[in-house]
Amino acid sequence: MLAYIIRRLIYAIPILMGVNLITFLLFFVVNTPDDMARAQLGDKYVTGEAIELWKETNGYHQPLFFNDKEEGLTALTETIFFNKSISLFTFDFGQSESGRDITSDVSQRVWPSVMFALPTLLIGLWVNICIALLVVMFRNTGLEKAFVISFVGLMSVSYLFYIIGGQYLVTRLWNLVPVSGFQTGLDSFRFLVLPVAIGVIAGTGAGARLYRTLFLEEADQDYARTARAKGVSEVTVLFRHILPNAMIPILTNIVIVIPMLFMGSLVMESFFGIPGLGSYMIDALKSQDFAIVRTMVFIGSVLYIIGLIATDISYTLVDPRVRLN
Amino acid sequence: MKPVILWSDALLFILLAAMITFIVNIIRNNQSRERWSRVFHSRLGMSCFLIILTYIVIGVLDSLHFRKAVEPVEGQEQTEVYYSSHINSVLDLMLGEMGEEKEKTYSAPFSLKSYSKENMQDEQGNTYRAYASLKHAGKHLESPDDKPLDIVLQSFQALLMGLLISALLIAPHSYWMTGKNGIYPWKTAYVTLTIIICLLSWMIHISSLYHILGTDKAGNDVLYQCLKGIRTAMLIGTLATLIMMPIAISLGIAAGYFKGWVDDIIQYLYTTLSSIPGLLLIAASALLFQIWIDLNPDYFATGLEKGDAKFIGLCFILGVTSWATLCRLLRAETLKISQLDYVQAAHAFGVSHARIITKHILPNVTHIILIIFVLDFSGLVLAEAVLAYIGVGVDSSMHSWGNMISAGSAELSRVPAVWWNLAGAFTLMFVLVLAANLFSDLVNDAFNPKTRLEAA
Numbered sequence: 014m015l016a017y018i019i020r021r022l023i024y025a026i027p028i029l030m031g032v033n034l035i036t037f038l039l040f041f042v043v044n045t046p047d048d049m050a051r052a053q054l055g056d057k058y059v060t061g062e063a064i065e066l067w068k069e070t071n072g073y074h075q076p077l078f079f080n081d082k083e084e085g086l087t088a089l090t091e092t093i094f095f096n097k098s099i100s101l102f103t104f105d106f107g108q109s110e111s112g113r114d115i116t117s118d119v120s121q122r123v124w125p126s127v128m129f130a131l132p133t134l135l136i137g138l139w140v141n142i143c144i145a146l147l148v149v150m151f152r153n154t155g156l157e158k159a160f161v162i163s164f165v166g167l168m169s170v171s172y173l174f175y176i177i178g179g180q181y182l183v184t185r186l187w188n189l190v191p192v193s194g195f196q197t198g199l200d201s202f203r204f205l206v207l208p209v210a211i212g213v214i215a216g217t218g219a220g221a222r223l224y225r226t227l228f229l230e231e232a233d234q235d236y237a238r239t240a241r242a243k244g245v246s247e248v249t250v251l252f253r254h255i256l257p258n259a260m261i262p263i264l265t266n267i268v269i270v271i272p273m274l275f276m277g278s279l280v281m282e283s284f285f286g287i288p289g290l291g292s293y294m295i296d297a298l299k300s301q302d303f304a305i306v307r308t309m310v311f312i313g314s315v316l317y318i319i320g321l322i323a324t325d326i327s328y329t330l331v332d333p334r335v336r337l338n
Numbered sequence: 339m340k341p342v343i344l345w346s347d348a349l350l351f352i353l354l355a356a357m358i359t360f361i362v363n364i365i366r367n368n369q370s371r372e373r374w375s376r377v378f379h380s381r382l383g384m385s386c387f388l389i390i391l392t393y394i395v396i397g398v399l400d401s402l403h404f405r406k407a408v409e410p411v412e413g414q415e416q417t418e419v420y421y422s423s424h425i426n427s428v429l430d431l432m433l434g435e436m437g438e439e440k441e442k443t444y445s446a447p448f449s450l451k452s453y454s455k456e457n458m459q460d461e462q463g464n465t466y467r468a469y470a471s472l473k474h475a476g477k478h479l480e481s482p483d484d485k486p487l488d489i490v491l492q493s494f495q496a497l498l499m500g501l502l503i504s505a506l507l508i509a510p511h512s513y514w515m516t517g518k519n520g521i522y523p524w525k526t527a528y529v530t531l532t533i534i535i536c537l538l539s540w541m542i543h544i545s546s547l548y549h550i551l552g553t554d555k556a557g558n559d560v561l562y563q564c565l566k567g568i569r570t571a572m573l574i575g576t577l578a579t580l581i582m583m584p585i586a587i588s589l590g591i592a593a594g595y596f597k598g599w600v601d602d603i604i605q606y607l608y609t610t611l612s613s614i615p616g617l618l619l620i621a622a623s624a625l626l627f628q629i630w631i632d633l634n635p636d637y638f639a640t641g642l643e644k645g646d647a648k649f650i651g652l653c654f655i656l657g658v659t660s661w662a663t664l665c666r667l668l669r670a671e672t673l674k675i676s677q678l679d680y681v682q683a684a685h686a687f688g689v690s691h692a693r694i695i696t697k698h699i700l701p702n703v704t705h706i707i708l709i710i711f712v713l714d715f716s717g718l719v720l721a722e723a724v725l726a727y728i729g730v731g732v733d734s735s736m737h738s739w740g741n742m743i744s745a746g747s748a749e750l751s752r753v754p755a756v757w758w759n760l761a762g763a764f765t766l767m768f769v770l771v772l773a774a775n776l777f778s779d780l781v782n783d784a785f786n787p788k789t790r791l792e793a794a
Contacts, residue, residue, distance in 0.1 A: 031610035039626055048633060165779065169716065169772035171723050174764050177747045185751070279617055280724055298621050299729055301629075306622050313615035321613075 014329070018322065025318045032314040033101065037094055040303045046093070106308045109297075115308050119290065125195055126277030126289030129205055133212035134274060137220060138267065140213055145224035146251050149232055161225070167218025175215040176284050183207055193286035208285045212278070227262055231255045261331050268327045272316035276309070340421050342403040344646045346573055350401050353576055376784040377777075381523040385530040386777040392534050393770055396565060397572035400429040425642055429569075433562060434546055439474035441549075441557035444749075447758050448548050450476045450485065475548045489548070496543035500536030507531065552758040554742075555749070564762040566737035571770060574653060574722050574732075575715040581657030586664035587707065591695055593665070594672025604669070608662040617724070619659050624730035627651040645733035652725070652732065656718060664710045671703050705785040712778035716771045723767070739763040 050067040100107065106115035148160045184192040190207050231237065232255055240250050277291030286292070290309065297305035328335045364370045377383045405421040444453035451469035459465055479488055508528050515524060541561065544550055551560035593604035631638075631648055638644040675681060676699065684694050725731040726740025727747075734741060746759035 027606065028610050028613055031606070032614055035610070035614065036622075039623060048629070162776075165775050166772060169768055169775050171720050171743070171764060171767055171771075173723050173727060173743055173747070174760075174768075177743070177750065177760065181750050181755075273615075276615060280727060294618060295728060298625060301625065306618070310614055310618055310622070313618060314613045317613045317615070 130274040137213045141220035144221040149228040164222040179211040269320040272320040381526040383780045386773040389773040397569040400569040402428040447552040496540040500539035504532040504535040551762045567739040570738040575718045577653040578656035582661040586661035590665040590668025594669040612662040623655045645735035648733045716774040
């Protein structure tokens with residue numbers, strides 16, 4: 014087991030290198046340091062010296078990949094690629110273009126994101142499983158068909174519609190909760206209840222539909238039929254026999270999502286003014302702050318890879334038949 | 339008139355040609371014809387198809403662009419024909435004056451008055467503030483009180499017209515079908531078609547008298563903008579997949595067929611790509627493409643061309659970042675197929691790699707490609723709205739539902755709320771995505787071997 018995890022972690026290094034290279038190519042080759050300097054200094058009155066000075070102070074004065082002025086290994090280390098991208102591996106994120114420390118920003122903003130994303134995941138999971146079990150109970154009836162079509166209907170509504178519609182209805186017409194904003198501590202409940210509710214409702218269509226197919230696969234297995242034959246009621250069959258068996262694929266699907274919870278939700282957070290990582294990224298994209306975007310891409314990839322490894326491990330935990338080697 | 343072909347138009351026509359050859363192939367091939375007929379056996383499949391077809395027709399009509407010839411100035415001898423700098427489409431012609439009937443600012447659906455008060459002068463020259471009458475709504479009415487009755491009468495007239503047109507279309511077909519033992523649900527098709535035609539006829543007729551969905555901030559007709567958004571949505575849903583397919587197909591099959599180091603490299607590529615958070619990668623690339631366009635303004639002659647380039651760039655980015663899923667599926671399927679006896683036999687006979695791939699492997703993975711194409715479509719249409727909200731969507735010179743929604747979300751907080759922008763965009767988007775989702779479910783059921791076995 015330990016050997017397997019170590020090997021997977023070693024495999025992750027070339028992938029992260031690739032991620033770094035892609036983002037580096039995106040950000041520095043398309044948008045050269047000269048362009049960045051011009052964008053940051055403003056279009057008017059930009060002289061060659063001003064650009065050089067900006068590049069010097071922000072560490073963009075070195076060549077991209079290979080520094081032919083240096084010798085030996087320093088020819089590779091004294092470059093923008095090494096200084097700006099490889100340093101991410103040591104979790105040294107440096108400063109944003111506006112001069113703020115990215116590491117402290119990230120560690121501050123991660124908690125509001127989790128406070129929004131974790132309840133959304135858990136409540137959503139619970140709601141979807143309940144609805145899906147209900148539908149499976151009424152399988153092969155008109156009610157099931159109506160449910161399935163309404164799932165597709167829910168899936169077809171734009172995510173933005175749920176947010177805009179929900180926000181308008183609850184905050185402006187009914188005045189139940191504040192429109193947007195955030196507070197720490199117990200007060201955060203007032204601000205979080207609406208976004209969480211909207212997140213749950215928006216995910217119901219796709220979620221319940223997926224779980225329904227998982228439950229249906231189990232519903233006609235031999236063990237379920239045997240239980241019914243010996244007179245166990247349908248409700249008990251569903252909750253005691255089918256649910257635990259179907260939990261294996263559900264749980265392993267969830268594990269990969271858990272690390273991504275830290276990344277927050279791009280759209281939701283900026284709509285409701287939650288100061289999490291999602292709105293951090295939107296702000297960075299809008300102000301074209303590439304240092305932040307680059308860092309977030311890197312963190313996202315690391316979390317994704319952690320999720321992948323955790324999924325494999327969770328297989329062995331919930332299903333004793335699976336062996337890792 | 340002088341036809342204009344934008345880059346996205348050209349791609350659309352290529353796509354259309356590809357689709358037509360695809361359909362011809364289906365009809366020729368017994369096996370796939372049998373599978374497709376399964377989709378159309380169901381009443382749901384038939385009506386969904388007709389709805390999607392309507393969207394496609396509107397999108398194609400909107401892609402036939404031209405520039406109007408400018409009328410020569412009277413009294414001047416003109417040796418040469420000049421063309422307007424404004425690019426129109428055939429759809430604009432069919433909708434009549436709808437796109438050019440500009441008001442001053444917002445107005446509610448079917449309203450005769452403007453949304454906000456403005457300064458006006460009475461006969462004595464005194465200034466007072468009142469809601470101004472709209473320039474292009476209800477001009478034929480004698481008094482504003484006649485409006486409800488007029489709307490009912492005009493709707494009645496338009497619906498009758500619609501019924502007449504659909505009767506003319508349907509009658510020959512049903513006459514031709516009599517006595518034939520058809521397996522397709524033609525009755526459903528007739529009903530759907532009639533509803534669509536009546537709706538279109540009502541829309542075209544009434545919109546020449548009123549603003550059905552009101553007007554937006556700049557006074558443009560909202561319904562017109564919604565209809566123009568169809569082309570953008572259709573293009574984004576299909577072009578991105580079209581760009582992604584060659585990459586995914588060639589890499590996926592190569593990985594599954596050649597195995598070894600080729601497989602390793604390709605697997606590495608798609609794992610790397612899919613480990614970057616998707617939306618963030620798309621947003622960052624789109625932003626950089628925007629910057630690149632802004633830095634090189636000389637490449638584009640007109641504003642529309644610039645918007646078009648940005649649009650194709652966006653499709654390209656969506657395509658290049660999303661090939662991992664299809665590639666993974668194709669690799670797994672190819673691995674399975676290349677172990678089968680007939681492929682082994684072909685190897686033993688010394689058939690070349692290229693021939694085995696095109697003759698034995700590709701035809702057996704087409705169902706996966708097809709399912710992904712249909713499944714991705716609705717996702718991409720929805721994604722456009724989110725991208726527009728983040729600020730990296732389609733250029734503002736192109737009409738798109740995403741742009742309407744992101745502008746409309748702020749307008750909702752006005753008093754009284756301006757809801758018609760959002761309502762129009764959301765409704766058209768919902769109908770398209772719902773039809774596409776239901777249709778893709780049916781295609782999946784018909785083509786996916788796993789579900790087909792269960793049904794049998």
